[in-house]
Amino acid sequence: MQTNQRIDGQRLWTTLMAMAEIGATPKGGVRRLTLTEVDRQGRDRFAAWCRALGLTLRVDEIGNMFARREGRDPARPPVLMGSHLDSQPSGGKFDGALGVIAGLEVMRSLNDLGLTTEAPIELVNWTDEEGSRFGHSLMGSGTWAGVYPREKTYALTDAEGVRVDAALDAIGYRGPEPARPFVADAYFELHIEQGPILEREGKTIGIVTGAQAQIWYDVRIEGQDAHAGTTPPGVRRDALVATARVIELVDRIMRARGEDGRGTVGWLQVAPNSRNVVPGETRFSVEFRHPDFAQVQAMAAEFEAQAPALAAPCAWHLTELFRLDATPFDPGCVALVEQAAARLGLPARRIVSGAGHDAVYVARHVPTAMIFTPCKDGLSHNEAESIEPHEAEAGCQVLFEAVLARANRVPG
C-alpha cells in the first residue's frame, strides 16, 4: 500500500500553468505548433526542469525527448510515461501537456520521497502528436514505432513548404538517437478524455482499455452545376442534396449502434459554392469508429451498400483512406491503473479511447495503458478546454502508483 506517498497537486498545477504561458493565447488557450520557435521554448523549459531533477535527456532523430531516471537494476528495461507538448492551432492548456507535466511531477515526487525504483523510469515528450502543421498526426510516435518511414516523415512539408527535417534543425531538436523502438517494460499515458463521458457519469478516472477501430473515407459526389433560377427540379443533379442524404445515412448508421458507435462527416467542400448555382460537386470526409472492429466493418459495409443509391442521379466516387483495427491495451498495465484508482477510492470506469493517442503506436512494441481524466463539457481542441485541479492531481497520483508498481514489480 502506497497511499501515504503523494504527488504534489499544487506543484503539478503551477507547472502546468507555467508551461501554458508558452504560446498562451488571449482567449486562455495555447498555440504551440510542433517544431516552431514556441515549441522550442516549451521543449527548452521542459528540458531545464528535467535536468534540475538529475534526469538524463536523450533526443532522437525525430525530436522525441526521453528523460531518464536510473533504477537500482541497470539491466532492467525502463518503464515509460509521457505524452506531447505540441498543441492545436487554437488548442487548450491540457491536451498533451497534462501527461508530460504529470510525468515530471512523478519524477519530482520520487526524488522528494527519496525512492529508488528497481527499473529505470523514462519520461517522454513525443513530437507532433496533433498533426496540425505537417498534416500527419502521431508523427513522432508513429515514426518511432516504424509506422511512418523516417525519410517520408522528414519530407513532409507545412503550408509554407518547410520540411520536417529543416524544422527540426531550425529549433535544434534533431537529435542523434535513432527513432526506433527500444526494449521497454511498459508505457503509461495520462490524458484528458476529450469527451463527455467521465464528466457526465461523475467519474474522476477513466481506465482506458484500448482504442477504437476506425475506417476513414474520402467521398466525391459529381452532379451538374446549373442556374438555380432556370433549372427545373426534374433535370437537376444537385450534388449537395445528394450529400445531405449521405450525411443523414452516416448519422443513422452511427445511432443504430447506440452509445458506442461513431459516424461523422466533419469536412465538406461545395463547388462552385455560389448562391444562385445548383452545386455541381462536393467532396467530404466520412469516418466510422467503434470499440469492436467487426462493428466498424459492418457500419462501413452498410454505408458502402446504401450511399450510392442515395447519391443518385449524381455519380458516386469513394476512396477508403484506412481501416484501423481496435488497439487493446495490455491487461497487466490496465490492471495496475484500475488497482491504483481503487486503492485511492477514486470513482472510475473502464473506457475505450475514441481519439488517437501516441499510446496507440507505442502499444505496438511496449505493454501500454492510458489514464483519462475529465474535461469540462467534453471540450478539447479548443481554447476553452478546462479541467479541475483536483482531477489533474488524481490522474497524476494514479500515474505515479501505476508506474511505481510496474517499476518495482518482481519480474516473472
Add this chain to the structure above:
Amino acid sequence: MQTNQRIDGQRLWTTLMAMAEIGATPKGGVRRLTLTEVDRQGRDRFAAWCRALGLTLRVDEIGNMFARREGRDPARPPVLMGSHLDSQPSGGKFDGALGVIAGLEVMRSLNDLGLTTEAPIELVNWTDEEGSRFGHSLMGSGTWAGVYPREKTYALTDAEGVRVDAALDAIGYRGPEPARPFVADAYFELHIEQGPILEREGKTIGIVTGAQAQIWYDVRIEGQDAHAGTTPPGVRRDALVATARVIELVDRIMRARGEDGRGTVGWLQVAPNSRNVVPGETRFSVEFRHPDFAQVQAMAAEFEAQAPALAAPCAWHLTELFRLDATPFDPGCVALVEQAAARLGLPARRIVSGAGHDAVYVARHVPTAMIFTPCKDGLSHNEAESIEPHEAEAGCQVLFEAVLARANRVPG
C-alpha cells in the same frame, strides 16, 4: 407581313465571334469583367460598329451606352433593345453579348433594307449585369431605373478596393447623361435561356412573359464542436447533420410545386471543417423562386415553419435577405414577340425567366418583353456555354420583327 425582310444570320455570327475575341479564354469562353480594360476594348469595338452605321452614341453616368437610329417622327419616344457586354469571370460567349450584337444586326439590316421606322430605335449596352466584380448584379440597369441610388453605386468597391466611379473614369466610360429613366415606347431583350427547357422541348423561341418571384435567406445553424472519436451520439449537436435535414426540406418544398418551383442551397460553409471534429456551425444560403408570388410566399412559410424543428437540438438563426414579387412583362410587347415567332413558323413556347435580367428593372418604367433562345444542355455562366447559329439567327429575326412592329405601330 414582313417575312421577306431578313436579318443576316452569317453576319450576326461573325460579329458575335469578333466580340468573343475580346477577353477570350483558352477554354473557349470569355472573361470580360465589367469596367476593366478588356470591357473597354469591347465597348470601343461596339461603339465603332455603331458609329459606322451612323448611329448617335450617348453614355450615361454609370456607363450605360445608348446607340440611336432616328425615326421619321422625332416626337415619338424610342423603342429600346439591348442587353450587356460584361461577362462572368469564367463566362461564355453569348450570355449578354447575344442581345447586344443581335441589336446591332437589327440596325445593320434596317440600314441595308433602307427602312425608316416611325419611332427612333435605341440599342443599349447596360453596365455590369453580372455583378461579379462589384458584388451587385444588374448594376447599370438598376441604377438607371432608380433601384440603386447613384452615389451608393459609385461607392461600391471590387476586391482590390477600386470604386465604381474610379473604374468608370479609368476606362473613360463615365458619361455626361444622367442615369435615370427617360420616356421610351418599349424595351426588347434577346437572351439565351440559361436553362434546359427550350432545348428539351425542341423549341427555338421562348416568349418570356415575365420573371419569377424570389425569396432569399441566409441561415446560421449553431451546434457544438466536439471530438468525432470521443463524442457519443446522444450528446452530439452536429450542425452539419441539422443542415442536411434542412437541405432536404428545401428540396422537398421545391418538388411539391412540380415543374415551376425552385428551391436551392447553393452556398454552404462548415466550421471548423476538420475531419475529426463534429461540425459546430454552418452558414448557408436558401432561395425559393416561382412564377407566382403567392406560391413563393407559401414555400417560404413552409420552410420557416418546419426548418427550426429539423435543426434541433442545434440553434436556428434565419435572416431574410429579400422578397421580390414576380415581374410580369407588358402583354402588348409579349404579343409582338409571340406573333413574330408564329409568323416565322418557329417552334415557340411561353416561359418565365428564372434568372434576373436588365429587363426586370427596365420593366419598372418601360413596357418590356424578352426573347429566349436555347443553349446547349442549359449551360451558362460557364466557358462551355454554346448555342446554334441558326437559333441565334431565329432569335435575332424575332427581335427585328418585334422592334419593327413596335416602332411602326399606329399610336393609340
